[in-house]
Amino acid sequence: MSVSTAALDPSVCAPLPVLGHDVTVPLVTGGEVTYAALDYAASAPALQRVWDDVAAYAPYYGSVHRGAGYLSQLSTDLFENSRRTVAEFLGCRADDQVVFTRSTTDSLNLLAAAIPAGCQVFVYETEHHASLLPWRDARVTYLNAPRTPGQAVEALERALADRDPHGPALVCVTGASNVTGELWPVKELAAAAHAHGARIVLDAAQLAPHHPVDIAELDVDWVAFSGHKLYAPFGSGVLAGRADWLQAAEPYLVGGGASRKVARRADGGVDVDWHTTAARHEAGSPNVIGVYSIASACKALTEAGFDSLVAREQELVRRVREGLAEVPEVQVLSLFGDDAPRVGVISFVVRGWNSSHFAAALSAEYGIGVRDGLFCAHPLVRTLLGSDPQDPGECGAPEAEPGERSLNAIRVSFGAGTPDEHIERFLRAVSELVREGAQWKYRTEDGRCVPDRGEAARTV
Numbered sequence: 001m002s003v004s005t006a007a008l009d010p011s012v013c014a015p016l017p018v019l020g021h022d023v024t025v026p027l028v029t030g031g032e033v034t035y036a037a038l039d040y041a042a043s044a045p046a047l048q049r050v051w052d053d054v055a056a057y058a059p060y061y062g063s064v065h066r067g068a069g070y071l072s073q074l075s076t077d078l079f080e081n082s083r084r085t086v087a088e089f090l091g092c093r094a095d096d097q098v099v100f101t102r103s104t105t106d107s108l109n110l111l112a113a114a115i116p117a118g119c120q121v122f123v124y125e126t127e128h129h130a131s132l133l134p135w136r137d138a139r140v141t142y143l144n145a146p147r148t149p150g151q152a153v154e155a156l157e158r159a160l161a162d163r164d165p166h167g168p169a170l171v172c173v174t175g176a177s178n179v180t181g182e183l184w185p186v187k188e189l190a191a192a193a194h195a196h197g198a199r200i201v202l203d204a205a206q207l208a209p210h211h212p213v214d215i216a217e218l219d220v221d222w223v224a225f226s227g228h229k230l231y232a233p234f235g236s237g238v239l240a241g242r243a244d245w246l247q248a249a250e251p252y253l254v255g256g257g258a259s260r261k262v263a264r265r266a267d268g269g270v271d272v273d274w275h276t277t278a279a280r281h282e283a284g285s286p287n288v289i290g291v292y293s294i295a296s297a298c299k300a301l302t303e304a305g306f307d308s309l310v311a312r313e314q315e316l317v318r319r320v321r322e323g324l325a326e327v328p329e330v331q332v333l334s335l336f337g338d339d340a341p342r343v344g345v346i347s348f349v350v351r352g353w354n355s356s357h358f359a360a361a362l363s364a365e366y367g368i369g370v371r372d373g374l375f376c377a378h379p380l381v382r383t384l385l386g387s388d389p390q391d392p393g394e395c396g397a398p399e400a401e402p403g404e405r406s407l408n409a410i411r412v413s414f415g416a417g418t419p420d421e422h423i424e425r426f427l428r429a430v431s432e433l434v435r436e437g438a439q440w441k442y443r444t445e446d447g448r449c450v451p452d453r454g455e456a457a458r459t460v
Contacts (some may be wrong), residue, residue: 013308016300017048018231018417025367028440028451033367036422039176040229041345041413042371044209045294048229054233056290062286065257065279072079079288082295083278089298090223090240091214097243099278100236100291104205107224107239108172108283111201112138114249119168122150122159122198124380126179126335131172131203131224132379136240138170145383148336149185153192160377161198169198175207177375179384180334181317181345183211190219201241205229209415210343212306215241227294231301231416236290247276251283256281296401298345300414309416313344315442316414319345323427329434330351333384333409344418347375347411349385355408356449361438364451366429368422371411381409 009213023034038059051343057078062071064079083098092098101107112134121135124143156171163169171193176183186202193200201222204213208225215223222241228234251258251274258280261273274280301309301444321338324330329351334340346347351356359372387407403426441452 009404012054013304013312014302015312016416017420018045018308019048019051020045021419023079026298028364028369036366036368037419037423038412038414038426039369039371040209040418041181041206041375041411043228044231044415044416046233047297047300047417048197050232050293050296051266053440054293057289057292059242061288061330064286073383075288078292079286082291085295085298086238087240089213090238091216092240093126093216095243096215096241097246097278098240099237099246099281100237100286100294101239101281102225102227102287103130104224104226105134105239108201108203109134109235110239111224111245112136112229113252114245114281115170116168116245116248120163120168121170121172122156123172124174125383127174127377127380128178128203128205129376129378130205131201132377132393135172142146145335145380147189148432149340150459152183155186156189157192157196160192160198163196163198165266167198169193169196171198171200172203173200174203175213176210176343176345178206178333178345179375179380180333180335180411181206181342181348182334182340183414186220187218194219199242206343209301210227211310215253227290227297230294230297232293232297233290236287236294238294243276246278246281250274252281255283257286260376277387303449304369304416312442313415315341316420317344317346319423320344320412320414320427323423324430327431327434330430333381335380335384345411345413346413347381347384347409349409350430352432354449355410356444357438357442358433359410359431360442360449360451361440362426362429364442365433365439366425368426368429370426372412375411378445382407385409405428 018244020037023035025035026032060071062069062073064076087098101110109132115138119138121138121140121141123132126145143155143159146155173189176188190200199221202220204223204225207213209230213223221263222239224239227236256400258274259272260275263271265271324332331349334345349355355372362370384408406456442449443452
């Protein structure tokens with residue numbers, strides 16, 4: 001397989017500096033190599049800019065809201081300014097709220113807790129579990145996996161036309177698949193939802209790090225995303241959008257910060273006056289550093305020029321897809337077809353290989369970190385693999401031994417911090433593993449495929 005080593009067009013920006021870019025890891029075959037982090041879809045490395053901003057703030061760490069001290073006031077300003085930065089990054093409307101959460105999963109669970117009684121929720125089976133599963137107290141209509149963007153819109157329109165037109169309804173859809181990377185027709189789906197009196201929430205966990213997201217332009221009601229996919233540290237997320245359902249709902253968590261006034265009643269009970277701002281759903285001491293890191297990442301991506309970042313990533317997508325196409329044993333998974341626009345998330349299987357075995361060999365023999373499994377999107381991956389929806393499988397290693405076919409796939413994902421060399425090494429490794437086999441023997445241990453510390457599988 002030929003691998004292009006030509007530099008990217010000089011008009012396209014260079015990779016953004018990220019933490020861990022020079023970390024070395026041991027190889028089972030001996031020696032060390034710089035780690036190639038190609039698992040951005042799970043957690044992207046933190047931008048150096050974000051880490052520097054957090055480090056500069058750390059000495060001034062203080063409690064937020066209602067504190068009289070200088071550090072408390074500084075931290076409060078930083079927290080609320082971060083809210084404004086995120087709102088600007090997302091193109092929020094004037095009356096939208098930005099609520100800080102722990103993650104996309106937390107954001108969607110918050111919204112699920114806030115939907116009105118009797119709300120009907122429409123969600124595609126292709127969603128990540130974070131947007132597939134939170135709607136336990138609602139009437140849920142699961143839509144089958146569409147095979148074109150047009151089919152996605154048509155299926156939603158049919159489903160909405162059959163609903164009770166007088167009750168509340170909500171559509172939940174991803175912006176970019178965490179399995180195939182394919183972009184969904186969000187604006188068209190939003191138009192369909194609104195035409196039938198429904199609202200729509202966008203799971204932007206995989207979209208926001210790779211592509212500009214504008215709430216007003218897309219005309220969605222809410223957007224949810226995670227900091228740890230947007231080049232910020234773990235533990236912070238965002239739910240942004242319309243305020244009315246959030247203001248009318250009981251607080252997601254109850255406690256300090258969510259309440260404006262608490263008073264004892266004569267009968268011994270307690271009366272509570274809850275906030276109507278975003279604070280209503282932000283009880284407890286907030287993750288100020290996590291919030292600030294999201295805002296810092298938003299600024300860094302904006303200042304780097306998102307259009308240039310997108311252009312560079314699209315060149316990497318092209319290289320990976322063309323490189324994998326040169327290996328006949330590789331099957332790239334796709335819902336909408338080869339011509340569908342996508343971000344830097346690509347899943348595939350290799351004929352004759354157990355997916356966990358292949359991923360383990362990439363790590364142990366080449367220092368390349370990818371992900372194997374069902375990617376917390378079990379129905380979608382099973383559909384793409386042509387297996388029965390009831391077939392077993394988990395997020396992680398399957399029960400199959402190395403060399404046996406598995407129901408799982410391999411996912412390579414990359415973004416603003418990925419250097420050319422990591423892509424080139426990955427493609428060479430795929431070609432060599434398929435052509436020559438693994439250099440080492442592997443076994444399943446505690447649900448993971450790991451190198452056997454015995455003899456090599458072939459001469460190195």
